[in-house]
Amino acid sequence: MMSTDDTVQDLAPLRFPLWGSRLIEASAGTGKTWTMAALYVRLVLGHGGEAAYPQALRPDQILVMTFTRAATRELSDRIRARLVQAAQAFRGSLSAQDEDGFLKALKTDWPESQWPQAAWRLEQAASSMDDAAIHTIDAWCQRMLREHALDSGSLFDETLQPDEQALRQQALQDVWRQQAYPLSPTQMAALASVWPSLDAMEADLKDLLPHTLPDSPHANLAQALDDVGGERLRRVQAARQGWAERIVAMSQWFEVQLASKDWNGNKLRSTSVQKWLDALASWAQQEGAESLDLKALGAGAEKLRPEGLLGCRAKHAADPVLPPLFAEFAQLMDELATLPELAPALRCVATHAVQRRLRALQQARRELGFGEVQERLAKALAGPQGARLRERIVAQTPVALIDEFQDTSALQYRIFDALFHTAANDPATALLLIGDPKQSIYRFRGPTLPATCKRAAQRRGGTTAWAPTSAPARPWCRRSTRCLSRPKGATPTAAPLPTARLMAATPCPSRRCRPKAAASAGWSVAWIKPR
Known part of the structure; x- marks a missing residue:
């Protein structure tokens, strides 16, 4: 029809x-x-x-x-x-x-x-x-690399290894041995805060290893620990300056203020305030690069900010003039929130190192993993011989x-x-x-x-x-096949094509369900009814 x-x-x-x-x-x-x-x-x-x-x-x-x-x-x-x-x-x-x-x-x-x-x-x-x-994606990629070895820069006799687990485990152990063992006690303590063991590193990197990550500015784990840890330590130590005295001033201000009836006792209790100040004082007395313990600080992370304090006032009370201590606390929290995190830097360095070691092991054995064959073909198509490789594959x-x-x-x-x-x-x-x-x-x-x-x-x-959607459909629409393509000879639209609903969520015969956005953009939409 x-x-x-x-x-x-x-x-x-x-x-x-x-x-x-x-x-x-x-x-x-x-x-x-x-x-x-x-x-x-x-x-x-x-x-x-x-x-x-x-x-x-x-x-x-x-x-x-x-x-x-x-x-x-x-x-x-x-x-x-x-x-x-x-x-x-x-x-x-x-x-x-x-x-x-x-x-x-x-x-x-x-x-x-x-x-x-x-x-x-x-x-x-x-x-x-x-x-x-008729192939799987990995078998086809391997076949193209082998048949076009000269253009793809591949070896002729590489075999596809369907299970890389053993080789990946060896690569992880090699990287741990090469980069973790030489660390100083201080560096090892920092590394252990992220990965207490090799097993922890393996579990943490499991989902990252199949992917291509951005390049890391750090050559190895030791450099990442020194660079990121050093910057973090400098910024934390600078942020700690003067907070022992500020906490004493805060405690004295709260002692006077909470004695009045101008504060909502359910929102701001003296016991809670003392717990927040104790957590803040504990951090101020430390010497390492640790950030504030937000779990210990609890609701104080928000209620010690000026807007948080004012939200704790009683209904009848006017807003007081707050001392600058609380604005400084808000600045402190914002500064600590921007501290460089050690874990992401270590993950990036370790992922690259394990991937490099895995490739070296595969090359020594003349093996290719499933992810490797796809990545290698993609790189070959983008490489200097990519145009000729594409021409030959498409001709085939x-x-x-x-x-x-x-x-x-x-x-x-x-x-x-x-x-x-x-x-x-x-x-x-x-x-x-x-x-x-x-x-x-x-x-x-x-x-x-x-x-x-x-x-x-x-x-x-x-x-x-193409912009397929997957919104819930009515029974007839759920059993339907849709196609979106540009009709032959159609000219591009002058405006950007709509993306939120380029296709109707449910390809229903009724006019109200038709993909009007696609129609207005000059596209033809078709579907196959259930057989």
Whole structure:
């Protein structure tokens, strides 16, 4: 059913554009794999007129990517079966019961005299599915590094190591031994305040090691301890100056003030005030770089500020003129809040050191970890030979169907963007992203593609941008598949594209649920109804 709005239409597998950058959002039960197989058949045949890819493709020219080996086998089997079924339909040997609407419509788009040729092409594709480019992201990255070793700067005989735990443990132990053992007693005490043991450091760095952190200004743990600890000590000692005398003056002022009825006894009690001043005095008498113990200070952290004190006045009492002691306390708290923290500096230094050691161990063993293959391919594409590497990879597989796009990390998207130049919406290539943001199972790993798409939508003049949303949907809408893409020949809008609701949260047939923001920005929106 076509919408009366030209920018909103059903996503028809036979008419869906197979060029440029496209995103299909497929909720559970909408026939996502069926749709992928249908698009694959069209790519093999070169079907679709203006919506077609410029040439018919072989299975080894169509990159299909998903996240698990089991999923790659299932996709390969389903696509092979669909190719065989389509070939039988063109041969006339498929039963009427098995020939669905898609195959019937596909045949009508072909002159009957060309049916044997179409059947032969489909049969050849089905028989060569063992050579199809259907991979997991890591297996594909490793394959590209190996096949294009000269352009990527990789070794020819590196192996993919699926479990890096043992090697990571060795790297952690090496860094601890090399950088922690030589520390002085003072430095070791400061280090122990963050990591009492190697196990504590390992647990603390576990979630950081897979990521690329900003460069650290410190060469090693010792330098970080000296630089950050030294600056912290200097600032704390400067902040302590004169506070022993100020605390005595505060105590005397409170002794006089709390004897009157001008203060709310529930908000400001003498016992609480004494506890706050004791915590402040304990800190003022110390000599190290310790900050104020906010737990011991409790509510005093706010109530000893001028605005906090005035909030403790009785209803009938006028605001008094406070001595400058309390404004100085507020300045003290603000200064202590900006002290450099030792833990972040140590984490950054240690993460870089462990990553470097891990890479050295992997190179010695000629091994690659899952995260390493992706990072290395991304760096190669951004390196001096990146243009030639991209040209060769895209010539090898000019079309990519990325399954489960909602679990794509920023690093993986950077690879796809470097290869297919998503903002260019190039008709000579095709990047089709398929998935459902509501069903991400790798959120712990930090998939950020939806956010990346929203940032792309903010770019003025871009020809491709996506902003999927995942708000709760009505039953019909929950089982729907959506696609957002720029229509062929559309011109960029003059104003920045809307990002908060570029797509409707629920692609409902009713006009009030249509993505008006997308329509006004010149985008076409389509969805596949549940099969």
